[in-house]
Amino acid sequence: MLEAVGLTKCYASIPAVQEVSFSLQPHHVLGCLGPNGSGKSTTVKMLIGLLDPTHGQVLFNGEDIRHNLVAYRKRLGYVPEEPNLYPYLTGREYLEMVGTFRDMPAEQLLPRIDALLELFALYSHRHSAIASYSKGMRQRILLIAALMDNPEILIFDEPLSGLDVTSALVVKNLIKLLGQQGRAIFYCSHVLEVVEQVCSHLLILRKGIVIAHDTTTAIQKNIEHVSLERTFMHLVEDVDAEKITGEIVAAMSAA
Ligand SMILES: Nc1ncnc2c1ncn2[C@@H]1O[C@H](COP(=O)(O)OP(=O)(O)O)[C@@H](O)[C@H]1O
């Protein structure tokens, strides 16, 4: 359905993502896992056609997404990492604007927005300016914006950051369910625990390079009796986290 072929992005000749290839199929929740700076958001931006790759391409049903970006984006829901929204619009106005840009039928738009606002516990705030919203509320508006046109492909870049515990649980379950229903989902996170629970497949990035790509189960089995957290640390980190935490505690009380 969606295929990344040798995606490479250089910023001022420094590679942020190198030769990243994978395919995303319906029913798959592909977790893109890696520490900060490993190239997750850069990969996502190429995947949605926001950044042009330095090399490589993104294919949707075999065709380069740049050939018809408008039609491709119509099939796509995207939740960005940063909840930047127009502060002077109300939550409902923002969603109406998104729905209009997406060419959603007018009779469908408001009932769907209101139902989703209700489900994401934002209905009573629908007429307040986004400027007054907390980070979690903005994040929920972005989730609604990504879901409301019922897309086939969903791309989430750290969707749980800033969410309260209940909303985070809802979103995790939602992603699992949407995958089971046949959507293709790309889920970026640096939080192992969530990825392990939610994703059917994993793509692990380190310094812009894919260091593991398989089903979650296969990666977990890769190193027996060791949790994915340890596998992940083993694969991506040069540092010894336990040693560093010990050193931080020691430094806190050092003279
Ligand atoms: N616009 C940019 N200009 C220059 N360097 C960038 C830019 N965006 C990201 N980078 C660099 O690219 C690397 C990957 O960043 P990013 O894709 O945001 O990683 P992640 O989402 O995994 O934290 C980092 O080293 C980051 O500093």
Ligand SMILES: [Mg+2]
């Ligand atoms: Mg990022």
